[in-house]
Amino acid sequence: MSSEPSHKATIFALSSAPGRAGVAIVRVSGPQAGMVLNVMTPQRPKPRVAGGRVIKHPRTGEALDRGIVLWFPHPNSFTGEDVAELQLHGGRAVVAAVLAALGDVPGLRMAEPGEFARRAFDNGKIDLAQAEGLADLIDAETEGQRRQALRQAGGALSSLYESWRRSLIDASALTEAAIDFSDEGDVGERSFQQARGIVETLLAAIRHHLDDGHRGEILRDGFHVVLAGAPNVGKSSLLNALARRDAAIVSEEAGTTRDIIEVRLDLGGVPVVVSDTAGIREAGGAVEREGIRRTLVRASGADLIVWVTAPEDPQHTPPEELRDLADRTLLVLNKADLVGLLSGREDRGQLSLGVDNAGVLLPDDMLAISAKTGAGTSELVERLAGIALERAGSGEEPAITQVRHRRLIEACAGHLETFLRDDPNMLEVRAEDLRAAVASLGRITGRVDVEDVLDQVFARFCIGK
Numbered sequence: 001m002s003s004e005p006s007h008k009a010t011i012f013a014l015s016s017a018p019g020r021a022g023v024a025i026v027r028v029s030g031p032q033a034g035m036v037l038n039v040m041t042p043q044r045p046k047p048r049v050a051g052g053r054v055i056k057h058p059r060t061g062e063a064l065d066r067g068i069v070l071w072f073p074h075p076n077s078f079t080g081e082d083v084a085e086l087q088l089h090g091g092r093a094v095v096a097a098v099l100a101a102l103g104d105v106p107g108l109r110m111a112e113p114g115e116f117a118r119r120a121f122d123n124g125k126i127d128l129a130q131a132e133g134l135a136d137l138i139d140a141e142t143e144g145q146r147r148q149a150l151r152q153a154g155g156a157l158s159s160l161y162e163s164w165r166r167s168l169i170d171a172s173a174l175t176e177a178a179i180d181f182s183d184e185g186d187v188g189e190r191s192f193q194q195a196r197g198i199v200e201t202l203l204a205a206i207r208h209h210l211d212d213g214h215r216g217e218i219l220r221d222g223f224h225v226v227l228a229g230a231p232n233v234g235k236s237s238l239l240n241a242l243a244r245r246d247a248a249i250v251s252e253e254a255g256t257t258r259d260i261i262e263v264r265l266d267l268g269g270v271p272v273v274v275s276d277t278a279g280i281r282e283a284g285g286a287v288e289r290e291g292i293r294r295t296l297v298r299a300s301g302a303d304l305i306v307w308v309t310a311p312e313d314p315q316h317t318p319p320e321e322l323r324d325l326a327d328r329t330l331l332v333l334n335k336a337d338l339v340g341l342l343s344g345r346e347d348r349g350q351l352s353l354g355v356d357n358a359g360v361l362l363p364d365d366m367l368a369i370s371a372k373t374g375a376g377t378s379e380l381v382e383r384l385a386g387i388a389l390e391r392a393g394s395g396e397e398p399a400i401t402q403v404r405h406r407r408l409i410e411a412c413a414g415h416l417e418t419f420l421r422d423d424p425n426m427l428e429v430r431a432e433d434l435r436a437a438v439a440s441l442g443r444i445t446g447r448v449d450v451e452d453v454l455d456q457v458f459a460r461f462c463i464g465k
Helices: 033-040 092-103 115-122 128-139 143-153 156-180 186-210 215-221 235-243 286-300 320-328 377-392 403-421 427-445 451-458
Strands: 010-014 021-029 051-056 063-072 083-090 108-110 223-229 261-267 270-276 304-309 329-333 350-352 359-361
Touching: 010 033, 010 092, 010 115, 021 033, 021 092, 021 115, 033 051, 033 063, 033 083, 033 092, 063 092, 083 092, 092 108, 115 128, 128 143, 128 156, 128 427, 143 156, 143 215, 143 270, 156 186, 156 427, 186 403, 186 427, 215 270, 215 377, 223 235, 223 286, 223 377, 235 261, 235 270, 235 304, 235 377, 261 377, 270 377, 286 320, 304 320, 304 377, 320 329, 329 377, 403 427
Parallel strands: 010 108, 223 270, 223 304, 304 329
Antiparallel strands: 010 021, 021 083, 051 063, 063 083, 261 270, 350 359
């Protein structure tokens, strides 16, 4: 890392949330950050020591606010550049006045989204995976998301992938040695076999890492639950009961829900996205048919399908289109209060549930609830939370959190499989397999040229980060 700031422009932005608040933080980064303190808060404080100062307009000398000032000389700052922070009173007028004053300083400009973090990456303060973890930490809404993002921002994934990368570099060196000593028989053969041993061990670890049920992505993006069933079985009422608000319109008219309605829940620290969908039946209208098509598409991609039925519903199991998804389907009998079955456990014999009062044998694993009275819904929430927590995992092992990471790791595994499978006598080609595998891992943390993904990663940040 260079001992001098790598950017000429000095940038500034509000780094705390916009709006009325007790405290607002304005960050300045770049070679002129120290000069800003000299002209706006005379008597620059000691490095990393907070100092109370009157903050003045750099041109007129007008007092704008009285606040706390911090000074972080490079390279010991978040961005690796000279950084100044102004902690202001959080009124809108105060913040606007200070930002306008900074804009009057020649050579300063407003930061773009994610530019502070981008400079931290460019100056070697964080790698690309840590930057993505930092973005996830800012976006975290649940305790589980916070823990996972904090581990990634702290370098847990980077350390794992870097250890793999070092092992592959060792295998590459051994393969290159096998090429160099190919005329010396046992020497070249021994080097290549050592390289194969490293690759075999590493490939097993990578396959285990990939075979994680997408738990990291589930925790980051949400565990998706689809409420499906025939029309008028109470799916919308159940959605409202889970959300504890009127998120969906409830009507006795069948087929009221035509489009998909979503609510987000926090169940045990796992974000759970519950979708209310159109009732599945033989539909006549084009709009209802489209709603049913969307239901089937959404259900096929869900982490869990909650199939909702009711006493008057003659079919208590999913239709043929969803039967292949039985391993991720939870059966729920709604309106159980109408037949005296409230706890979901008693009297599971031949109940008169059909419209013609014919006896129907309920599956043993079906939960009985009443979205109207609330009976049994707490048991359903506990079941949903348990399934979501099981899928999200304990969080003790670093988990893949980004689709980008998964694709690059899969590409790395593919190159290693080719290395082990194809002709070992073509050493130059096998060496190229390892170089491609190393490059795939390097693109996760930014250890190779990743200009094509940098703008996409840092654009996720808000201005001021």
